[in-house]
Amino acid sequence: MRRSPVLRNALIGVVCFWTVQFLHAQSNIVTLNVDAREAHKGVLHVEEILRVQPGHLTLLYPQWIPGEHGPTGPVADLVNLKISAGEQSVPWRRDPKNMYAFHCNVPVGVNEIRVTFDFLLPSTSEGFTSGASSTAHLLLLSWNQVILYPQHLKPDDITVAARLHVPEGWRLGTALEIASAASSEFTFKPVTLTMLVDSPVLTGKFFKQIDLGVEAGAPHTIELAGDAEYAIQMPDHLVLAYKRLVRETLALFGARHYNHYRFLYTVSDNTAHFGLEHHQSSDNRVAERVFVDANLGLLHAGLLPHEFVHSWNGKYRRPAGLATGDFSTPMNGEMLWVYEGLTQYLGNILTARSGLRTLEQFRDHLALRAAELDYRPGRQWRPLQDVADAAQILYGARRDWASLRRGVDFYDEGTLIWLEADVIIRQQTQGKKSLDDFCRLFHGGENSGPTVKPYTFDDLVAAMRAIAPYDWANFFSERLSSTRPRAPLGGIERAGWRLVYRDSMNSMMKALEDRDKQLDHRFSLGLLLSENGEIVDVVPLSPADRAGLAPNMKVIAVNGRKFSKHVLQDAVRWARTNPAPLELLVQNVDYFTSYSVDYHEGERYPYLERDPSKTDLLSLIITPRTTTAQSKESRR
Numbered sequence: 001m002r003r004s005p006v007l008r009n010a011l012i013g014v015v016c017f018w019t020v021q022f023l024h025a026q027s028n029i030v031t032l033n034v035d036a037r038e039a040h041k042g043v044l045h046v047e048e049i050l051r052v053q054p055g056h057l058t059l060l061y062p063q064w065i066p067g068e069h070g071p072t073g074p075v076a077d078l079v080n081l082k083i084s085a086g087e088q089s090v091p092w093r094r095d096p097k098n099m100y101a102f103h104c105n106v107p108v109g110v111n112e113i114r115v116t117f118d119f120l121l122p123s124t125s126e127g128f129t130s131g132a133s134s135t136a137h138l139l140l141l142s143w144n145q146v147i148l149y150p151q152h153l154k155p156d157d158i159t160v161a162a163r164l165h166v167p168e169g170w171r172l173g174t175a176l177e178i179a180s181a182a183s184s185e186f187t188f189k190p191v192t193l194t195m196l197v198d199s200p201v202l203t204g205k206f207f208k209q210i211d212l213g214v215e216a217g218a219p220h221t222i223e224l225a226g227d228a229e230y231a232i233q234m235p236d237h238l239v240l241a242y243k244r245l246v247r248e249t250l251a252l253f254g255a256r257h258y259n260h261y262r263f264l265y266t267v268s269d270n271t272a273h274f275g276l277e278h279h280q281s282s283d284n285r286v287a288e289r290v291f292v293d294a295n296l297g298l299l300h301a302g303l304l305p306h307e308f309v310h311s312w313n314g315k316y317r318r319p320a321g322l323a324t325g326d327f328s329t330p331m332n333g334e335m336l337w338v339y340e341g342l343t344q345y346l347g348n349i350l351t352a353r354s355g356l357r358t359l360e361q362f363r364d365h366l367a368l369r370a371a372e373l374d375y376r377p378g379r380q381w382r383p384l385q386d387v388a389d390a391a392q393i394l395y396g397a398r399r400d401w402a403s404l405r406r407g408v409d410f411y412d413e414g415t416l417i418w419l420e421a422d423v424i425i426r427q428q429t430q431g432k433k434s435l436d437d438f439c440r441l442f443h444g445g446e447n448s449g450p451t452v453k454p455y456t457f458d459d460l461v462a463a464m465r466a467i468a469p470y471d472w473a474n475f476f477s478e479r480l481s482s483t484r485p486r487a488p489l490g491g492i493e494r495a496g497w498r499l500v501y502r503d504s505m506n507s508m509m510k511a512l513e514d515r516d517k518q519l520d521h522r523f524s525l526g527l528l529l530s531e532n533g534e535i536v537d538v539v540p541l542s543p544a545d546r547a548g549l550a551p552n553m554k555v556i557a558v559n560g561r562k563f564s565k566h567v568l569q570d571a572v573r574w575a576r577t578n579p580a581p582l583e584l585l586v587q588n589v590d591y592f593t594s595y596s597v598d599y600h601e602g603e604r605y606p607y608l609e610r611d612p613s614k615t616d617l618l619s620l621i622i623t624p625r626t627t628t629a630q631s632k633e634s635r636r
Contacts, residue, residue, distance in 0.1 A: 028153055030193070032162045034146050036203070037184075039139040039167070042123060046146045048115040054108045058151035059092075059115070062144035062197065062327035063100040065129065067276050067314070069322075069333050070392035074130040074145060075100050077120040085110040100328065101151065119146050124272075127396075129200075129283070131272025138204030138225040139166070140266055140283060144197045144327065155193040155326055162196060163187045164203075172203035173223025175262050175280035195450065197327070198278045198315075202264040208232045212243050212263075216256045216447055220246045226267040231288045238291070238356075242304065245354040247626045249308055252346065252436055254444035257316040257451060263304055267291070275303045277310030279450035287515075295511035301356040302365075306347030312443040313343050316453060323454040333391040337384060337480065338460060341414010345422075346439070348415060352622035362622055363608040364506035366492070369412040370499050371606035373487035375522055377540040378406040384413055385480040400551030403522070403539045413488065417479050420491030423617050424475075425468040427494070436625070438467045495621070496614040501604040503573075509605055519565055523604040524572060525582075525597060529555065533563040535586075543599040549586065556592065557585035569603065576602040 028051070035045040063073040083090040083104055090113060095101035106113060121134045129142040141164065149158055165185045166172060176188040176199045191199070204225030212220040222242060224232040242263070250256060262281040269288045276283040284303050290296045319339055321332025333339075352362040373379070387394065388410045395408055422435035442455075442463045457476075464472040479488055489499060501523060505513065509520060517531040526542020529535055533555035538545050555563045558571045559582060571582050581596040610616065 028158050029190075030147070030149065030158060030160045032143075032147060032160050032196075033165070034141065034163070035165045036139055036141065037165055037167050039121065039134045040136045042121040042134065044119040044121060044141075044146055046115075046117050046119060048148065050113050050115060050150065052106050052111060052113050052150070054106045054110055057104050057106050057113075058095075059102045059104070059148040060151050060328055061100045061102075061148055064324065064327050064329065064331050065142075065144055066198070066322075067278070067310070068128045068395075069331060069336065070395055071330070072128060072130050073100060073327070074122065074127075077122060077130075077145070079118050079120060081117040082115070084114045084116075085112070098328075102148065115148055117148075127272060128274050128276055131274070133271055135227050135268055135270045137206055137227050138202070138266065138268060138271075140225075140264070140271065140285070141201040141203070142197075142283075143200065147193070147196075149193055151328075155197070158193040159190050160193050160196045161188075161190040164201060166203045167205070170203045170205055171207040172201055173207070173209060173221070173225075173262055173264055174201040175199040175258075175260065175278065176201070195279075198450070199281060200264060200276075200278065200283050202266060202283075206232055208234075210234060210239055210242075212239075212246050215246050216250050218256055218258060218260050218447075220261045220263075222263040222265055224265045224267065227270065227288060231267045231291070234291055238297075241355045244624070244626065245305055245308065245350060245356065248350050248353045248624060249305070251625045252350070252439050253312050254440040255447050256311070257448050258311055259449045261308070261311065263308070265304075275307040277307045277314055279311060279315045282307035282310070295514045298357070298361060298507065298511045299515060301361075302347050302351045305350040305354065305356065306343055309343045309346045309350065312439070313346065314339050316451065317443050318452055318454055320454040320456055323452055331392075333388050334385065335457065335460075336388040336391055336408075337410040337414040337417065340408070341410045342418050344411045345415040345418040349622055353624045359619065359622065361507050363497070363618070364508045366415070367499060367506060367606040367608045368508045370416060370487055370489060370492060371501075371523060373409060373413050373416065374489070374499065375526075375539050375542075376403050376406060376409070376487070377485070378404045379409075379487070380483050380485050382406050383481050383483050384410060387413075388480075399536055402537050416488045416491055417476070418491075419621075420488065420494065421464070421472075421475070422621060423491050423494045424470060425464075426617055426620075428468040428470055433467055434621070435467075438464060441466060492608065492618070493611070494614070495618040496611050496616040497608045497618055498611050500607055500609040502607050503603045503605070505605045506607055519568060520605075521568070521572065521603075523606060524601060525599055529568075531565065543597050547581075547584075547595045547597045549584070549595055549597070550588075552588075554587040555584050556587050559583050560585075572599070572603055575600050 031049040033047040061073055061075045063071045065072050083092050085107055090104050092102050092104040122130060123132050125131050133140045168184050178186055179189045180187045202223050202225050206226050206229050208224040210222040226232045258280040260280060264281055264283050266285040267288050267290055271285050273285050284307060286300045287296050290300055319335035321334055324331055351357045387406055391408060397405060397407055426434050461472045519529045521527045522539050526539035526544040527535060528537040535551050535553045537551055538549055557563055558567050561567050575582055581598040584595045584597060586593055586595055
């Protein structure tokens with residue numbers, strides 16, 4: 001039976017379409033083997049098997065890492081790169097303009113290549129995942145550091161079958177599902193490259209898993225690794241607080257967007273200290289004595305709440321400019337005041353609601369951050385919007401002249417802005433609604449697995465209007481573009497409190513001074529110094545600045561006496577009742593000069609003080625919600 005040309009061409013088209021689809025499906029599979037048995041030496045060995053087609057091939061190393069807001073992929077630590085097809089070596093060349101791209105030509109008849117390289121684990125504490133991630137007894141593996149992938153494929157379209165070989169006896173925690181485990185070799189169920197990079201692995205000799213329970217149908221755990229057995233012994237009261245954290249966070253958002261959640265918790269003095277968010281886990285790294293040193297515990301109390309909030313705000317709901325869909329397209333950080341600022345605000349609230357900080361400690365933390373922003377002369381030239389736009393360069397900025405340059409202030413200034421927004425909603429609705437309602441509307445919905453739902457500024461404003469009618473577009477735009485000298489303290493003041501200064505340090509400042517070995521006189525003299533007298537920063541227009549002092553100088557003596565913490569404190573107190581200026585002998589590289597600092601107001605440290613003329617909304621904001629949420633649920 002003869003077929004018409006039209007039907008014949010249609011059949012040919014269908015066959016060609018499915019042939020292409022089959023070849024594409026086969027070419028997007030990557031087998032990845034990582035040998036971490038020499039992690040104690042700072043070396044990971046990597047082998048990849050990639051399905052390919054003959055011809056030109058470009059392999060990319062991840063450059064823009066989600067959550068790090070910059071081109072932080074540590075490609076300089078990739079060494080010993082070799083590409084082969086069977087027994088044949090395949091020459092490669094790095095792109096002269098894009099340092100993260102490697103070009104090669106796949107020989108005719110070859111459909112599979114082998115890529116091997118080593119990754120040199122960093123030892124410095126600077127950076128996020130590109131900082132120190134391993135010790136003799138543990139490793140935090142970030143998959144973006146150990147993979148090359150074809151440029152012509154999107155990370156969502158690449159399937160990776162990963163295997164990890166760890167030192168004998170080490171255990172591990174990860175959001176990845178384990179397909180099989182044999183001795184010290186773990187094989188994970190295949191996932192997309194996007195999800196692989198989003199699922200780091202914490203492994204170590206001293207390892208402990210803490211069950212936080214099943215909430216909203218999903219299990220939650222803390223996976224601890226440290227350099228000693230004592231370091232991973234989390235006190236019972238903290239375990240209870242983290243269980244409350246899970247309940248409080250789910251009550252805030254009303255739904256979860258993960259199948260399970262793992263808090264990966266590294267406690268070591270030999271790794272970088274930071275937090276990095278992921279859909280179903282978070283990478284949290286703190287000092288070794290965090291569970292036995294009260295000051296360290298206080299300072300790090302907000303870390304896990306912040307990173308947990310990011311599962312909703314940052315991973316699920318993500319600004320369109322940060323949802324690039326790959327690891328090579330530059331990200332646009334213009335809405336980091338939402339991504340990080342709202343997360344900082346909610347994380348601080350949840351830290352108090354779950355009992356990780358007392359109400360007084362919550363207020364002390366807020367007072368310190370508000371005062372720091374209020375002593376930022378740099379805000380008179382650099383609006384918060386530019387801080388967000390320039391995030392990728394500000395994350396690595398030096399500490400000196402921070403008050404003039406400004407750092408990544410969208411975290412803490414975002415907190416002040418979102419606090420004010422929360423208070424406005426409560427006032428506009430006579431207490432019937434709050435920012436909690438916005439979170440349930442914008443970040444909640446139905447329980448689901450990991451997914452990304454991008455948004456724009458207009459989407460955000462529309463959701464805020466749905467909660468409380470107000471000119472939110474102007475509210476946010478005005479605060480983002482402002483170059484006013486004062487910090488946006490409206491939220492604190494409208495919430496029934498005011499920023500004041502006293503002559504004794506609050507709890508947060510005491511903890512910071514102890515941990516960082518520093519002296520904080522920014523709110524009096526205008527100086528931030530190290531314990532040995534080195535000037536870390538000088539606040540422009542402060543008494544120290546007017547006297548001629550600058551960062552990187554070193555105070556040798558105060559009023560003729562050898563410098564020490566107590567000598568400087570006593571001199572500041574003495575000057576309060578003495579008209580003579582403080583005389584500081586200062587070393588500036590090879591020269592010594594005496595500077596007269598005319599200051600007589602004594603020590604000044606920030607606190608929040610109750611304003612009895614206004615309703616105390618701040619205390620209401622940090623009141624736990626789980627009891628209320630559970631009672632509402634039981635009535636349904």
